[in-house]
Amino acid sequence: MMSREILVMDGEKKLETAALCYQCGACTASCPLNLFNGVRINPRRIIWNIQQGLPTDVDPFLCMMCMACEASCPRGVRILDVIRLLRIEAYQANKAPQRLVQVLWNVYEEGNPWGYPAKERGKWLETIRSDNIKDKAKTLLYVGCVSSYDIRLQRVVKSLVNLLSGSNIEFTVLGDREKCCGDSVMNVGETGFLEELIQDNIKLFREKGAETIITISPHCYQMIKNIYPGYGGDFQAMHYTEYLAKLLDENKLQIDARYEGVITYHDPCYLGRYSGVFEEPRKLLEQVKDLELVEMPMSRWLTLCCGGGGGKIFMETKPEERPANVRIKQAAEANAGTLVTSCPYCIINFEDSLKLQRVGLKVMDLAEVLASEKM
Numbered sequence: 570m571m572s573r574e575i576l577v578m579d580g581e582k583k584l585e586t587a588a589l590c591y592q593c594g595a596c597t598a599s600c601p602l603n604l605f606n607g608v609r610i611n612p613r614r615i616i617w618n619i620q621q622g623l624p625t626d627v628d629p630f631l632c633m634m635c636m637a638c639e640a641s642c643p644r645g646v647r648i649l650d651v652i653r654l655l656r657i658e659a660y661q662a663n664k665a666p667q668r669l670v671q672v673l674w675n676v677y678e679e680g681n682p683w684g685y686p687a688k689e690r691g692k693w694l695e696t697i698r699s700d701n702i703k704d705k706a707k708t709l710l711y712v713g714c715v716s717s718y719d720i721r722l723q724r725v726v727k728s729l730v731n732l733l734s735g736s737n738i739e740f741t742v743l744g745d746r747e748k749c750c751g752d753s754v755m756n757v758g759e760t761g762f763l764e765e766l767i768q769d770n771i772k773l774f775r776e777k778g779a780e781t782i783i784t785i786s787p788h789c790y791q792m793i794k795n796i797y798p799g800y801g802g803d804f805q806a807m808h809y810t811e812y813l814a815k816l817l818d819e820n821k822l823q824i825d826a827r828y829e830g831v832i833t834y835h836d837p838c839y840l841g842r843y844s845g846v847f848e849e850p851r852k853l854l855e856q857v858k859d860l861e862l863v864e865m866p867m868s869r870w871l872t873l874c875c876g877g878g879g880g881k882i883f884m885e886t887k888p889e890e891r892p893a894n895v896r897i898k899q900a901a902e903a904n905a906g907t908l909v910t911s912c913p914y915c916i917i918n919f920e921d922s923l924k925l926q927r928v929g930l931k932v933m934d935l936a937e938v939l940a941s942e943k944m
């Protein structure tokens with residue numbers, strides 16, 4: 570099926586968005602894939618093909634869905650919607666990468682993209698003691714797939730639970746019953762199973778009494794905030810940095826952390842460019858005693874994708890083509906000793922890059938810095 574037909578099928582709005590384009594090329598120029606062996610994906614050309622009613626000849630799965638192109642577009646063209654539609658088209662034509670198709674099966678069978686046993690999802694709870702975790706509550710901490718299973722990322726969960734408990738927030742969690750938010754499924758271009766998964770999640774969130782949902786991953790945040798309402802899921806989604814910043818404003822969050830060192834903050838694409846959450850993380854870091862915060866030139870709207878968005882976290886990227894390698898060098902060049910972020914995919918990618926490169930840098934999640942003991 571041609572992309573034009575899909576756009577028409579999906580409503581005039583999608584076709585209208587391509588019609589806005591005047592072919593300036595700012596989108597293609599801003600794509601971080603340009604950093605590696607020239608242009609790998611050309612959003613300007615994709616939109617031109619749609620305008621002309623021509624099939625597109627690009628692989629939409631190359632895209633990291635980082636939004637750098639869309640953010641730079643002077644005409645407000647919804648480039649990511651178009652790329653999502655191309656993925657749906659490719660999936661329906663059996664052209665989705667095999668690794669991503671396997672991700673779908675893993676979510677279907679075990680509720681997470683890696684295929685870890687569903688019955689072990691809530692094991693992280695065994696290492697955490699908090700009287701503030703209730704069976705039901707208006708506030709739900711949605712932990713997410715990778716943070717539930719990965720031992721390193723469980724430290725982030727623990728830090729956040731400590732911060733919430735220290736602020737006397739009562740909240741609930743889903744434990745073994747938690748399933749993927751659907752980000753991984755949407756990235757493959759599968760729509761039927763996505764709807765089923767989202768409906769199941771909405772039902773479970775309601776059963777737990779949730780009104781506000783705090784997420785650890787910006788990917789889960791963007792799903793619950795922007796995609797779930799289209800399926801009837803009317804929750805207040807908040808990334809944990811937003812939630813903690815709100816507690817701080819209300820004088821309900823006490824940050825006693827002290828961190829001696831120079832830190833730079835990496836804006837995750839799905840939190841910053843997608844939702845404009847740039848100041849909250851910095852405001853929280855400013856509360857930490859002795860910490861010096863420096864900025865990389867590519868920060869806030871100009872942030873560089875870690876390479877994990879758009880389902881790329883599940884796919885192999887050659888070492889010489891990993892954006893995370895570039896990012897850790899940028900952090901070191903800013904004279905930072907610690908690269909802080911607030912996304913589990915960024916943590917995985919940056920720590921993987923550090924294994925292969927001699928850069929004197931440490932990677933931490935913001936929650937870990939905020940919960941760090943006085944030194």
Ligand code: SF4
Pocket residue numbers: 589590591592593594595596597612613616641642643644645646648
């Ligand atoms: S930046 Fe916007 S207007 Fe310019 S080529 Fe890209 S989509 Fe078209």
Ligand code: SF4
Pocket residue numbers: 599600601602610612631632633634635636637638639
């Ligand atoms: S979303 Fe990012 S990776 Fe994809 S085309 Fe746009 S700038 Fe390139």
